[in-house]
Amino acid sequence: MNKSKVFQTISWFFIIVFLAITVFPFFWILISSFKPESEIMGAGSYRIIAAAPTLENYITVIFKKGMVRAIGNSFVISALTTSYVIVVASMSAYIISRFRFYGKSILMGLILAVSMFPQMIVIGPTFNMFYNAHLLNSYWVCLAYSTITLPSAVWIMVTHFKQVPLALEESARIDGCSAWEVLWKIIFPIAVPGVFTTAIMAFIAAWNEYMLSCTLNIDEKIQSVPVRLSYLKDEFTIFWGQISAAAIVVVIPTLIIVLLFQKQIVSGIVNGAVKE
Amino acid sequence: MVKRMTFKQFLYIVPLLAFIAVFSIYPIVTSFMYTFFDYRTNDQQYNNFYFSQKLNVKLFLEDCDYVNYFLDADKTLLSVKDAAAVDAIEQKVTDEKAKYAGMTGTPTLSNAQSSEISDFVKSLRQETLAIYDRNTGIEFYNKENMPQILDDMDACIIESNFIGLRGYAELFSDTRFWLALGHTVYFTAVSVLLEFVLGMLLALIMNKAMKGIGLIRTAALIPWAIPTAVSAMIWSYLYDGSYGVVAKIFADIGLIKSQTAMLLTANGAMSSAILADVWKTTPYMALLLLGGLQIIDRGLYESAAIDGAGQVKIFFKITLPLMKSSILVALLFRTLDAFRVYDLIAILTGGGPGNGTESLSVYSYKLMFGQSNFGYGSVVVTGMFICVAIIAFIYVKVLGAEVMSNE
Numbered sequence: 001m002n003k004s005k006v007f008q009t010i011s012w013f014f015i016i017v018f019l020a021i022t023v024f025p026f027f028w029i030l031i032s033s034f035k036p037e038s039e040i041m042g043a044g045s046y047r048i049i050a051a052a053p054t055l056e057n058y059i060t061v062i063f064k065k066g067m068v069r070a071i072g073n074s075f076v077i078s079a080l081t082t083s084y085v086i087v088v089a090s091m092s093a094y095i096i097s098r099f100r101f102y103g104k105s106i107l108m109g110l111i112l113a114v115s116m117f118p119q120m121i122v123i124g125p126t127f128n129m130f131y132n133a134h135l136l137n138s139y140w141v142c143l144a145y146s147t148i149t150l151p152s153a154v155w156i157m158v159t160h161f162k163q164v165p166l167a168l169e170e171s172a173r174i175d176g177c178s179a180w181e182v183l184w185k186i187i188f189p190i191a192v193p194g195v196f197t198t199a200i201m202a203f204i205a206a207w208n209e210y211m212l213s214c215t216l217n218i219d220e221k222i223q224s225v226p227v228r229l230s231y232l233k234d235e236f237t238i239f240w241g242q243i244s245a246a247a248i249v250v251v252i253p254t255l256i257i258v259l260l261f262q263k264q265i266v267s268g269i270v271n272g273a274v275k276e
Numbered sequence: 277m278v279k280r281m282t283f284k285q286f287l288y289i290v291p292l293l294a295f296i297a298v299f300s301i302y303p304i305v306t307s308f309m310y311t312f313f314d315y316r317t318n319d320q321q322y323n324n325f326y327f328s329q330k331l332n333v334k335l336f337l338e339d340c341d342y343v344n345y346f347l348d349a350d351k352t353l354l355s356v357k358d359a360a361a362v363d364a365i366e367q368k369v370t371d372e373k374a375k376y377a378g379m380t381g382t383p384t385l386s387n388a389q390s391s392e393i394s395d396f397v398k399s400l401r402q403e404t405l406a407i408y409d410r411n412t413g414i415e416f417y418n419k420e421n422m423p424q425i426l427d428d429m430d431a432c433i434i435e436s437n438f439i440g441l442r443g444y445a446e447l448f449s450d451t452r453f454w455l456a457l458g459h460t461v462y463f464t465a466v467s468v469l470l471e472f473v474l475g476m477l478l479a480l481i482m483n484k485a486m487k488g489i490g491l492i493r494t495a496a497l498i499p500w501a502i503p504t505a506v507s508a509m510i511w512s513y514l515y516d517g518s519y520g521v522v523a524k525i526f527a528d529i530g531l532i533k534s535q536t537a538m539l540l541t542a543n544g545a546m547s548s549a550i551l552a553d554v555w556k557t558t559p560y561m562a563l564l565l566l567g568g569l570q571i572i573d574r575g576l577y578e579s580a581a582i583d584g585a586g587q588v589k590i591f592f593k594i595t596l597p598l599m600k601s602s603i604l605v606a607l608l609f610r611t612l613d614a615f616r617v618y619d620l621i622a623i624l625t626g627g628g629p630g631n632g633t634e635s636l637s638v639y640s641y642k643l644m645f646g647q648s649n650f651g652y653g654s655v656v657v658t659g660m661f662i663c664v665a666i667i668a669f670i671y672v673k674v675l676g677a678e679v680m681s682n683e
């Protein structure tokens with residue numbers, strides 16, 4: 001009895017420390033985002049409550065530093081990526097989970113290998129490819145995101161498609177459904193929770209991508225959120241208040257996504273990594 | 277009942293194969309090809325792949341025209357005898373031009389042809405110089421221009437930039453590569469170890485199904501879900517030498533000598549990067565491990581407790597062995613992820629101070645996009661690729677032989 005009390009106390013202590021450390025950076029940028037630059041740089045830089053709170057940082061970041069446009073770009077690119085990843089991954093997962101074929105384990109190994117190799121190895125040739133095709137600074141960058149999104153999408157989808165009972169599919173086949181109809185009318189709707197998980201994971205991966213995006217889409221008009229934000233630092237003076245405000249602007253949608261979809265995200269993390 | 281795939285069904289995986297082929301396999305193979313060339317995109321002599329000597333015909337013919345044009349202008353100032361010599365030179369240039377006039381693009385040159393061209397340019401240089409030297413009194417229009425155009429003609433012969441394995445030889449003597457490898461290994465080992473220990477603790481606690489677990493899970497997911505670039509920016513503010521609150525706290529409690537030590541010393545910057553990575557990824561590790569923990573039958577714990585096993589013993593004798601495969605997977609994923617770290621270091625420290633935190637990814641990116649040296653940059657990436665393959669091999673073979681074999 002006593003022992004489990006001790007264990008509980010230690011657990012709670014650990015959790016409180018963990019939560020404090022996790023939340024602290026967000027807390028600090030939140031309060032900094034309301035401070036005028038003079039308070040961030042000046043004597044009051046460690047004060048918690050701003051002496052003269054202001055919304056100026058938000059106004060600058062949103063209207064003058066192109067954060068809104070960057071969020072729009074990121075949203076379009078991530079949505080495009082998610083859409084084609086779902087279609088391509090569904091089709092492949094259907095075949096992988098339902099049929100046996102020569103080279104299946106090679107294919108699965110290949111998919112796994114693609115998700116593991118350093119992305120830096122594709123960046124040079126991918127840049128040249130986009131340069132030669134005149135696709136730099138465009139939404140086409142979403143195609144290059146396939147190396148970071150497709151492998152785990154296929155992986156998660158296969159896990160979920162396997163759980164769809166074969167009997168349903170067989171009776172549909174007897175009723176005269178083609179394989180194409182079976183996939184989209186039977187399996188896909190049943191596996192919707194899995195599809196949803198896949199979509200969220202692909203969306204987050206595309207939203208967070210930095211390296212490809214900062215190489216292929218350099219033009220300010222087409223920059224994604226992470227790239228735009230990193231450019232705020234490269235300017236001559238660093239305005240931490242603006243950076244804080246921009247970070248808050250980015251964190252809020254993330255927070256909403258996490259609150260709404262945390263079940264799917266957790267399942268995506270676990271399934272994406274668990275072996276076939 | 278699993279059926280054999282027919283051709284029609286094969287079409288379903290064609291899009292996947294196409295994506296992998298175009299955006300993964302093709303770039304990898306091409307990258308590998310780059311390693312055998314001195315390939316630099318900012319230099320006309322090196323921005324393509326030449327196995328043999330080539331001639332830039334268009335430029336060469338243009339240069340010939342320029343030589344004659346310059347000579348025509350200067351000829352008017354010369355004596356009859358020297359003008360006749362210039363005529364002879366012009367005739368030679370015209371003859372030379374005729375030899376290559378039919379060609380287009382960058383045709384391959386045989387050794388004989390290339391030495392013929394360089395001899396031609398050499399004699400042109402001597403002869404024109406001789407005429408200019410004989411007439412020091414005359415103010416020529418093109419005395420200065422002539423050597424420049426002749427240099428330009430020399431550059432029309434594009435040497436082969438095929439270097440075979442020399443790029444790899446350079447890698448072995450490149451101390452910056454080995455330092456970057458050292459930084460990467462250090463970063464990976466320390467951050468993955470910390471994340472594993474902390475993630476395990478967190479997973480064990482979360483598995484106890486206490487009140488408020490949902491809140492903890494939400495809080496844990498946010499650092500993972502925000503872009504690394506954003507968290508790197510947040511941390512670079514917190515670590516700032518003048519206004520950063522975390523740097524200030526660390527300096528006040530004596531962890532670092534002064535507030536500026538956080539990002540402006542190599543050790544401080546490396547620790548900063550590791551700390552930021554641990555902050556961001558521990559929750560991910562915890563969730564992966566929690567997935568493994570939840571598979572374990574709770575009955576096992578109960579019977580072990582009845583048999584009188586303590587918490588610690590239960591953890592080491594039951595929990596850990598049963599979680600072996602999920603631990604392996606979590607560690608493998610995290611190790612490879614940490615090994616290719618780019619965003620965090622590029623934004624937080626830029627590889628500095630004094631290359632003190634430069635990871636392999638950052639180094640190769642700087643080579644490729646900072647110096648336009650795609651050839652050697654690809655060699656560094658290939659070195660990194662080999663390291664990744666070795667890491668994966670060790671995990672799979674040494675630790676996970678039985679995990680993989682029961683597939």
